[in-house]
Amino acid sequence: xxxxxxxxxxFMSKTRLFFFTSLFLLISxxxxxxxxxxNYGIDFSGGILIEVKVKDGVTISDVRKKISSLKRFDSSxxxxxxxxxxxxxxxxxxxxxxxAVELIKNTINEQxxxxxxxxxxxPVIGEELKKYAFYAVIFALLAMMMYIWIRFxxxxxxxALIALFHDxxxxxxxxxxxxxxxxxxxxxxxxxxxxxxxxDTVVIFDRVRENFSKHKKKExxxxxxxxxxxxxxxxxxxSLTTLVALITLYLFGxxxxxxxxLAMIIGVVIGTYSSNFxxxxxxxxxxxxxxxxxxxIDPVKAxxxxxxxxx
Amino acid sequence: MNQYSLIKKIFILxxxxxxxxxxxxxxxxxxxxxxxxxxxxxxxxxxxxxxxxQVDEKSVMKEFYDGLGDTVRxxxxxxxxxxxxISSDSNNLSVTxxxxxxxxxxxxxxxxxxKDLSVADNKNVITYKLNDFGINNxxxxxxxxxxxxxxxxxxxxGTQEPLIQRQGNNRIVVQLPGxxxxxxxxxxxxxxxxxxxxxxxxxxxxSPSTIRTIDEDGNILILKRRAYLTGKNLxxxxxxxxxxxxxxxxxFDSSGARKFGRLTSLNVGKRIVIMLxxxxxSSPVVNEPILGGSGVISGxxxxxxxxxxxxxxxxxxxxxxxSVVEERTVGPGLGADSIASGKMASVLGLLFVVLFMLFAxxxxxxxxNIALAINMVLILSVLTILQATLTLPGIAGIxxxxxxxxxxxxxxxxxxxxxxxxxAKLHVxxxxxxxxxxxxxxxxxxxxxxxxxILYIFGTGPIQGFAVTLSIGIVTSMFSAIMITRWILISxxxxxxxTELPKGF
Numbered sequence: 001x002x003x004x005x006x007x008x009x010x011f012m013s014k015t016r017l018f019f020f021t022s023l024f025l026l027i028s029x030x031x032x033x034x035x036x037x038x039n040y041g042i043d044f045s046g047g048i049l050i051e052v053k054v055k056d057g058v059t060i061s062d063v064r065k066k067i068s069s070l071k072r073f074d075s076s077x078x079x080x081x082x083x084x085x086x087x088x089x090x091x092x093x094x095x096x097x098x099x100a101v102e103l104i105k106n107t108i109n110e111q112x113x114x115x116x117x118x119x120x121x122x123p124v125i126g127e128e129l130k131k132y133a134f135y136a137v138i139f140a141l142l143a144m145m146m147y148i149w150i151r152f153x154x155x156x157x158x159x160a161l162i163a164l165f166h167d168x169x170x171x172x173x174x175x176x177x178x179x180x181x182x183x184x185x186x187x188x189x190x191x192x193x194x195x196x197x198x199x200d201t202v203v204i205f206d207r208v209r210e211n212f213s214k215h216k217k218k219e220x221x222x223x224x225x226x227x228x229x230x231x232x233x234x235x236x237x238x239s240l241t242t243l244v245a246l247i248t249l250y251l252f253g254x255x256x257x258x259x260x261x262l263a264m265i266i267g268v269v270i271g272t273y274s275s276n277f278x279x280x281x282x283x284x285x286x287x288x289x290x291x292x293x294x295x296x297i298d299p300v301k302a303x304x305x306x307x308x309x310x311x
Numbered sequence: 312m313n314q315y316s317l318i319k320k321i322f323i324l325x326x327x328x329x330x331x332x333x334x335x336x337x338x339x340x341x342x343x344x345x346x347x348x349x350x351x352x353x354x355x356x357x358x359x360x361x362x363x364x365q366v367d368e369k370s371v372m373k374e375f376y377d378g379l380g381d382t383v384r385x386x387x388x389x390x391x392x393x394x395x396x397i398s399s400d401s402n403n404l405s406v407t408x409x410x411x412x413x414x415x416x417x418x419x420x421x422x423x424x425x426k427d428l429s430v431a432d433n434k435n436v437i438t439y440k441l442n443d444f445g446i447n448n449x450x451x452x453x454x455x456x457x458x459x460x461x462x463x464x465x466x467x468x469g470t471q472e473p474l475i476q477r478q479g480n481n482r483i484v485v486q487l488p489g490x491x492x493x494x495x496x497x498x499x500x501x502x503x504x505x506x507x508x509x510x511x512x513x514x515x516x517x518s519p520s521t522i523r524t525i526d527e528d529g530n531i532l533i534l535k536r537r538a539y540l541t542g543k544n545l546x547x548x549x550x551x552x553x554x555x556x557x558x559x560x561x562x563f564d565s566s567g568a569r570k571f572g573r574l575t576s577l578n579v580g581k582r583i584v585i586m587l588x589x590x591x592x593s594s595p596v597v598n599e600p601i602l603g604g605s606g607v608i609s610g611x612x613x614x615x616x617x618x619x620x621x622x623x624x625x626x627x628x629x630x631x632x633x634s635v636v637e638e639r640t641v642g643p644g645l646g647a648d649s650i651a652s653g654k655m656a657s658v659l660g661l662l663f664v665v666l667f668m669l670f671a672x673x674x675x676x677x678x679x680n681i682a683l684a685i686n687m688v689l690i691l692s693v694l695t696i697l698q699a700t701l702t703l704p705g706i707a708g709i710x711x712x713x714x715x716x717x718x719x720x721x722x723x724x725x726x727x728x729x730x731x732x733x734x735a736k737l738h739v740x741x742x743x744x745x746x747x748x749x750x751x752x753x754x755x756x757x758x759x760x761x762x763x764x765i766l767y768i769f770g771t772g773p774i775q776g777f778a779v780t781l782s783i784g785i786v787t788s789m790f791s792a793i794m795i796t797r798w799i800l801i802s803x804x805x806x807x808x809x810t811e812l813p814k815g816f
Binding site for chain 1: 355363365491492494497635636637638639640641642644645648649652653655656659660663664667668671703704706707710711713714715717718721722725729732747750751754755756757758759761762763765766768769770771773774777778781
């Protein structure tokens with residue numbers, strides 16, 4: 001199946017549109033983070049999470065009534081997948097978390113069929129996990145940028161880094177918008193998105209580098225348009241197969257990882273967009289060197305082109 | 312395209328065959344001479360409790376400086392150096408010498424008691440402080456001892472295959488597969504269990520060498536601070552009955568038995584006070600000397616309390632108090648549901664991607680699907696061989712890999728089509744497709760691996776599980792999508808000698 005045979009879109013004439021789209025999304029993200037904030041899961045905020053399956057006929061408001069009789073802490077309840085599964089979150093100040101869990105469990109014991117999950121994260125741990133999460137994201141992005149820099153040139157590294165920050169930030173914006181609970185698994189999703197996005201970016205950069213050496217006379221815009229167009233089929237195919245897998249996971253993978261998969265689905269879409277329409281326009285701005293240097297940098301390719309020329 | 316060399320073929324076949332053999336025990340039981348290991352499931356899939364315990368650093372250091380204070384006191388006494396005050400807290404020990412002229416002597420005398428100790432003096436006060444290296448070693452030491460005690464206590468509860476290991480310099484991870492309600496174990500681990508035998512202080516006055524406390528009936532009691540005997544000398548402790556009430560019967564080792572004999576012989580008619588973690592649990596009056604080294608602790612105990620106390624005394628005291636800073640418990644119901652939905656999502660995800668590839672690339676899609684299937688087997692076998700833990704996010708990693716693994720083939724196929732449409736002969740197009748897609752695939756996957764490795768380093772538990780499957784998936788998918796697909800295509804070219812791309816490509 002050839003989705004777009006000989007596509008020849010002039011993407012580089014639309015850079016202004018891409019720029020404002022991204023700018024809009026980024027500003028919206030900042031706005032969301034400022035005014036709505038992130039719904040941190042207990043991994044980062046510390047606290048208690050209890051998932052219960054209640055007995056037949058027991059409703060969430062029955063459980064809520066019981067728990068509200070415990071005056072010492074705030075709890076929020078939500079249905080989790082079905083009306084029989086209830087998630088109880090609680091943050092506690094003046095009582096030990098372990099004791100609080102015991103209190104809650106004892107209070108609702110009669111209504112509960114099964115305690116499916118109990119998580120207690122002390123405040124110190126929450127703070128630490130937050131710190132590690134921040135380091136992880138920064139390290140990952142810088143490491144990827146370094147790799148691109150080494151394999152290509154610094155302009156490509158900058159382009160990739162900007163695209164990565166773009167993806168990470170906007171995904172976090174959606175996490176805030178859709179009220180996805182931001183815990184360790186969503187963090188993992190974000191880092192995976194970074195990996196996916198850079199994967200996409202590399203594919204296109206690779207084309208750009210190749211086209212620079214193949215078409216010495218073409219303008220930057222032409223080269224970039226050509227590279228994106230040549231990769232377009234692949235970009236669409238791979239995004240589709242990945243999205244198909246992720247959507248299946250979202251629909252059938254259970255509630256526990258639904259936040260994780262939702263973040264990933266959003267991220268794949270944004271990552272695909274940014275590889276083509278953020279990373280490449282940055283290159284247009286920075287105008288990397290063209291010419292023979294990249295063959296020198298990449299011995300594998302250089303050898304191949306040499307062979308091709310000799311053929 | 313050139314035919315693969317024999318060595319290359321053998322290599323690929325070996326990898327695939329071994330992959331199958333090691334993955335197979337996950338599906339069927341093999342004869343005994345074959346591998347039998349299956350994938351290790353994480354606690355979120357098999358159900359169980361994960362506890363993160365933290366050693367109380369302050370009390371470790373306080374105890375250390377207390378002990379140091381005792382040593383310094385003894386030294387100063389033996390050298391007849393007068394001192395006014397010896398005080399310790401969790402940060403340091405400070406000793407005030409009576410006569411400032413003796414400070415140099417005192418300092419020299421006590422300088423080399425412990426390694427990594429910094430000793431500073433100011434007028435007539437000497438301050439002892441452990442440096443960072445010393446503090447770290449002290450903590451590691453305490454954590455190691457604590458792990459031993461925890462292991463004995465957990466083993467006593469009969470938990471199968473517990474995992475107990477150090478994390479950082481003051482934390483311990485305890486994983487208890489299959490434990491649905493970790494309360495019993497938490498209460499076991501939350502107690503220091505320092506047992507000590509004290510005598511009542513005859514003066515009845517409050518002083519630095521006495522403790523004022525209340526006995527088990529709530530009456531005020533003044534004790535000698537120094538314990539006559541401690542739980543360190545215990546050899547065994549078992550739940551038992553005395554006068555139809557649950558009690559703990561204990562037995563001392565030989566030196567403990569001697570001390571206990573002397574204690575009871577010299578104090579007939581007096582009370583011996585038994586304390587556990589600073590609380591009086593029993594204060595019996597000695598009726599007659601006990602020379603055999605065994606006795607019972609009777610208090611107002613329930614059967615459960617007696618069982619727990621026996622376990623604690625047998626396992627020994629924790630060197631420092633522990634607190635639970637993180638707990639994650641998954642019931643067996645949720646674990647089973649997660650496995651079921653994980654399987655469902657994997658199978659359906661695989662099915663959809665397979666159909667998609669068939670639809671998009673027809674015959675070549677079939678070839679890519681064969682590679683994808685082999686990839687799945689390889690992921691499973693590598694997980695099994697490494698005994699890496701499969702978690703729910705790990706399953707998500709596999710599903711994601713299904714989607715992304717075909718990327719390499721997509722890249723190759725699109726290249727082939729491009730070269731072919733530009734007028735290259737079929738076999739040239741195939742060759743070029745593989746060659747020029749190769750570095751792209753390599754670069755793209757290495758950056759993916761970077762993300763995986765960093766996730767593994769910074770992540771914990773389930774997230775590490777995700778990082779592991781993602782990274783394994785990246786490596787195996789490169790192997791299968793490049794080497795295996797290429798082999799299949801070469802065979803196709805040799806068999807059919809085609810001159811054009813298959814229909815519908």
